[in-house]
Amino acid sequence: MTVGTAVGVVVGILILATIIGVVLRHGTGRARSASGTTRTSRLRADDLASVSDYGSAATLVQFSTPTCARCPATRRLLDAVADQHEGVRRIEIDLAEHPELARRFDVMQTPTVLLLDANRTVRTRFGGPPRPPELTAALDAVLTAGSTDTTGTSCTTGTQESR
Amino acid sequence: MTTTTDTHRGIDPRSPRFGAAITTVLLAATIVLTLIPETWVAGIVLLAVIVVLFAVGGIAGIRRHPYGALFRRVVRPRLAPPAELEAPEPPTFAQQVGLVVTAVALLLALVGVPYAAPIGAAVALVAAFLNAVFDVCIGCLLYVWLVRAGVFRQRRGVA
Numbered sequence: 001m002t003v004g005t006a007v008g009v010v011v012g013i014l015i016l017a018t019i020i021g022v023v024l025r026h027g028t029g030r031a032r033s034a035s036g037t038t039r040t041s042r043l044r045a046d047d048l049a050s051v052s053d054y055g056s057a058a059t060l061v062q063f064s065t066p067t068c069a070r071c072p073a074t075r076r077l078l079d080a081v082a083d084q085h086e087g088v089r090r091i092e093i094d095l096a097e098h099p100e101l102a103r104r105f106d107v108m109q110t111p112t113v114l115l116l117d118a119n120r121t122v123r124t125r126f127g128g129p130p131r132p133p134e135l136t137a138a139l140d141a142v143l144t145a146g147s148t149d150t151t152g153t154s155c156t157t158g159t160q161e162s163r
Numbered sequence: 164m165t166t167t168t169d170t171h172r173g174i175d176p177r178s179p180r181f182g183a184a185i186t187t188v189l190l191a192a193t194i195v196l197t198l199i200p201e202t203w204v205a206g207i208v209l210l211a212v213i214v215v216l217f218a219v220g221g222i223a224g225i226r227r228h229p230y231g232a233l234f235r236r237v238v239r240p241r242l243a244p245p246a247e248l249e250a251p252e253p254p255t256f257a258q259q260v261g262l263v264v265t266a267v268a269l270l271l272a273l274v275g276v277p278y279a280a281p282i283g284a285a286v287a288l289v290a291a292f293l294n295a296v297f298d299v300c301i302g303c304l305l306y307v308w309l310v311r312a313g314v315f316r317q318r319r320g321v322a
Binding site: 001005007010013014016020021024025066068072073095099102107108 | 176191194195198199200247249250252253254256257281285288289292293296297299300302303304306307308310311313
């Protein structure tokens with residue numbers, strides 16, 4: 001093989017890697033409405049922790065692994081968001097300790113964050129560290145739906161749109 | 164946050180990316196060298212050096228990696244202090260993944276499997292490039308997929 005061809009092979013590999021990187025980065029941290037995906041539709045998540053660990057208005061569930069580079073920063077982000085909102089709490093689950101949850105919630109990367117409403121039903125999911133504006137918007141949607149619905153059955157509103 | 168010693172539990176997240184950038188260049192050179200018959204031996208030697216470097220980072224820990232020392236001595240003084248520190252376990256695991264990929268490629272190449280060296284180097288190159296340029300950790304994704312597949316029954320001994 002000539003030098004030119006060999007360098008061409010390397011350039012081709014780097015172009016391929018760039019495409020992979022752009023695709024991976026594009027979807028990272030974006031809010032995805034749980035109602036838009038059949039697999040997580042109306043997925044209840046009320047058995048992940050004791051009842052007292054859930055927020056009364058909304059809960060942020062963070063799936064982590066010991067080898068997750070972005071998990072500590074995501075933990076701080078979610079804690080800050082939870083502190084700013086009444087009745088919002090964060091639960092963190094180490095998938096290395098609960099591998100069955102990775103399959104049940106279709107977790108393909110860590111951190112993955114689920115936003116649960118007051119009924120502990122999955123409303124929004126974020127693959128990768130949530131983008132703060134999208135997290136805030138999704139949380140506001142859940143909190144607004146919860147506050148206008150005095151009976152607390154906010155899972156029937158389904159107004160959360162995928163962004 | 165201005166600590167520069169190895170005793171601090173966190174590492175500057177830019178350090179592994181800096182190392183991945185060097186690894187990207189070395190792996191690209193390995194592919195070119197091993198694809199050209201005249202320079203195959205030089206490429207294999209370079210691949211062996213990369214294997215040793217991955218072994219240092221993956222076995223001794225990312226904080227003992229020579230690139231980390233280079234980063235602290237040459238690069239970090241020119242940068243602002245890191246916004247936050249990261250745990251050393253994820254990049255150490257990534258080094259172990261790199262070690263397995265490049266060591267297998269090196270062994271296969273030495274027993275005569277054609278194109279084993281450039282293909283193995285290409286796989287590692289994609290991972291290192293994604294880490295350096297896009298800050299995407301392929302090893303971390305791989306870990307989640309292994310957990311899903313039920314490979315890890317026990318929690319790894321990572322504090």
